[in-house]
Amino acid sequence: MITLPDIGQPFEGGFYGGQIVSHGGAKRLAVVWAPKADGETEGMWLPEYQLVPGTNCWHSMDNTRAMAAAGSPIAAWALDREIGGHRDWCIPARDVLELGYRHLKPTGYKTYGGFRDGDNPSSVPVGYPYAEALPVQTSVEAFREGSPQAFDEAWYWSSTQYSENYAWGQLSYYGYQLDDDKKFEGRVRLVRLIHLNP
Numbered sequence: 001m002i003t004l005p006d007i008g009q010p011f012e013g014g015f016y017g018g019q020i021v022s023h024g025g026a027k028r029l030a031v032v033w034a035p036k037a038d039g040e041t042e043g044m045w046l047p048e049y050q051l052v053p054g055t056n057c058w059h060s061m062d063n064t065r066a067m068a069a070a071g072s073p074i075a076a077w078a079l080d081r082e083i084g085g086h087r088d089w090c091i092p093a094r095d096v097l098e099l100g101y102r103h104l105k106p107t108g109y110k111t112y113g114g115f116r117d118g119d120n121p122s123s124v125p126v127g128y129p130y131a132e133a134l135p136v137q138t139s140v141e142a143f144r145e146g147s148p149q150a151f152d153e154a155w156y157w158s159s160t161q162y163s164e165n166y167a168w169g170q171l172s173y174y175g176y177q178l179d180d181d182k183k184f185e186g187r188v189r190l191v192r193l194i195h196l197n198p
Helices: 060-069 073-080 094-104
Strands: 012-021 026-034 039-041 155-161 166-171 177-179 188-191 189-196
Touching: 012 094, 012 189, 026 094, 039 073, 060 073, 060 155, 060 189, 094 155, 094 166
Parallel strands: 155 188
Antiparallel strands: 012 026, 026 189, 039 188, 155 166, 166 177
16 A cells, blocks of 8 residues: 655655546556656647547647657657666656646746636546636745746646647646647656556
8 A cells, every 4th residue: 555645745766646537447557756857848739640549638648658659759768768777768648737737836927717727537536627816826835936946937738649740738827728739849847757546
């Protein structure tokens, strides 16, 4: 049995970031955010428009491998990283990336409460759409604005495709979730997913 720390505390080579379920709820996984200095970069989702088969909203590693096979430099970078003695880092799927904002929002800005932003059927517990006052700025000092692990005030890519030309991402400072042009330069923060059940 794995003992889980509080959100934002050191865990398994990075920092604990909540839980998701995948494969129809059959698998329960702990999210581990990479240390910023070693596990964050910037780049395009893909340099050329194409459909990438097999990406979904919850399986970060499968998505990252599919991106790399399609020629994504940021995905190839992710799969080549060794951080904290681990080599299974990947780009977070849409529902995993959402937990980064929900649990570790760096700023005190009002949250964008648009249509279904924050809706997360994969999270544990299930996440419901944001409101202006929720989520609030994280209480984890290392992840607050200006601190060493804080998400930048920027657009972060997920590994979830939307269409041939677009993929999902999220603005880290006020939560807006949207599909954007795959050739857009966005941030990437890597994760590991730790199985919590057999």
